[in-house]
Amino acid sequence: MTTLAAVPTPAPRSAKAEATRAAIVGAAMRLFREGGYDATTMRAVADAAGVSLGSAYYYFASKEHLVQGFYDQLSGAHHDLVGDVLATETGFAERLTGVLEGWIDLAEPYHDFAATFFRNAADPRSPLSPFSPESATARATSVDIHRQVLAGSDLRLAPALREEMPELLWLLQMGVVLFWVYDASEGQARTRALVHGVVPLVDRLCRLTRLPVVRGVANDVVALVRSLRA
Numbered sequence: 750m751t752t753l754a755a756v757p758t759p760a761p762r763s764a765k766a767e768a769t770r771a772a773i774v775g776a777a778m779r780l781f782r783e784g785g786y787d788a789t790t791m792r793a794v795a796d797a798a799g800v801s802l803g804s805a806y807y808y809f810a811s812k813e814h815l816v817q818g819f820y821d822q823l824s825g826a827h828h829d830l831v832g833d834v835l836a837t838e839t840g841f842a843e844r845l846t847g848v849l850e851g852w853i854d855l856a857e858p859y860h861d862f863a864a865t866f867f868r869n870a871a872d873p874r875s876p877l878s879p880f881s882p883e884s885a886t887a888r889a890t891s892v893d894i895h896r897q898v899l900a901g902s903d904l905r906l907a908p909a910l911r912e913e914m915p916e917l918l919w920l921l922q923m924g925v926v927l928f929w930v931y932d933a934s935e936g937q938a939r940t941r942a943l944v945h946g947v948v949p950l951v952d953r954l955c956r957l958t959r960l961p962v963v964r965g966v967a968n969d970v971v972a973l974v975r976s977l978r979a
Contacts, residue, residue, distance in 0.1 A: 770808050773798045774818045778859065786812070786865040813876045813883075816866060820887040827852050828890055835897050841904035842952040845918065848898055849925055849944045853937055856929070860937060867930045879923060892919045904955055907964065909971045914955075917974070921951065 776797035780789040791812065795805035809815045827848075834847030856863070869877045876883035895918035899911065906914060925947075929940040958967035 766808075769798075769800060769804070770818060771822070773800065773805055773808055774815060774822055777812075777815045778819055781862050781865075782859070786862060786869075791815075813869070816869075816877055817883050817887070820884060821890075823855060824887040824890040827855055828894055830855060831894060835901055839901065839903050841898070841902035841955070842948050844898045844902050845895075845951065846944060846948045848894055849922060849948070850941060852922065852926070853929060853940055853944070856926075857937065860929070860932075863930045867927070888919070891922065892916055895919050895922070904952070906955060906958060907967060910958060910967050913971055913974050921947070 773794060777789065777794045780793055780797055784793075789812065791805055791809075792802050794812075794815065795802045798805065809818060830851045831848050834851070835844060838844050838847065866877060869875050870879065872878065873880065875881065878884060879888060892915045896915040898918065899906075899914055925940060925944060928943055929937055932940045934940075957963045
C-alpha cells in the first residue's frame with residue numbers, strides 16, 4: 750500500500766509562467782500523439798511551444814517531467830470536471846461512477862499513445878509510475894477527489910475503514926486506468942461497461958461492512974492495509 754507523503758505546497762507562479770508551462774505541456778502532448786513519445790525531442794517540444802530550448806528545460810528537466818506536468822494538468826482538470834456531480838449527487842454509486850467516467854472522458858483524446866506511457870510507468874523505478882514521489886501531486890489530487898466522493902455521499906462506514914477508503918478507491922481507479930489502456934473498443938465502451946458493473950458491487954460490499962458478521966472482515970482489511978503501509 751502506498752503511503753501518501755505530505756505534498757509541499759508549490760511556490761506560487763505568475764500567470765505568465767503558468768501559461769508558458771501549459772503551452773509547453775500542450776505542445777508535448779500534440780507531438781506525442783503525432784509522432785510518438787520516443788521520437789519526440791525536447792527541442793521539438795520547445796519549437797512547437799514557441800519557446801527556447803533553455804526555457805523548456807527551465808520548466809521541465811526531461812520528457813518524463815513533461816509527462817508529470819500532463820498528469821498534474823489532467824488531475825486538476827478531473828478535479829474541476831467532477832465538481833457538478835459531487836455537488837448534486839448524494840448516492841455513493843452515482844458519485845463514484847461520475848468520477849470514474851469523468852476521467853475516461855478527459856483521457857480519451859490521449860488513448861492512442863497511452864500504452865507508451867504505461868510501458869514506462871510500469872517500471873516501479875520510473876518517475877512516471879503513479880506510485881513514484883514525482884507523481885505525488887497528481888496522486889494526492891486524485892485521492893482527494895475520492896475523499897470528497899465519500900464525504901458527501903450517503904455511504905456510512907466504520908471510522909477506520911472510512912479513513913482508508915480514499916486510497917482504496919484511488920487504487921480501484923488505477924485498475925480502471927490499466928483496463929482502459931488496453932481497451933481497443935470504440936470510445937473505450939468496455940471500460941465504461943466495467944465501471945458500471947464494478948461500482949454497484951463496491952457500493953454493496955461497502956454497505957455490508959456495517960453488518961456485524963462482515964465487520965470483522967472489514968477490520969481485517971484495514972489491519973492488512975496498515976501493516977503493508979508500515
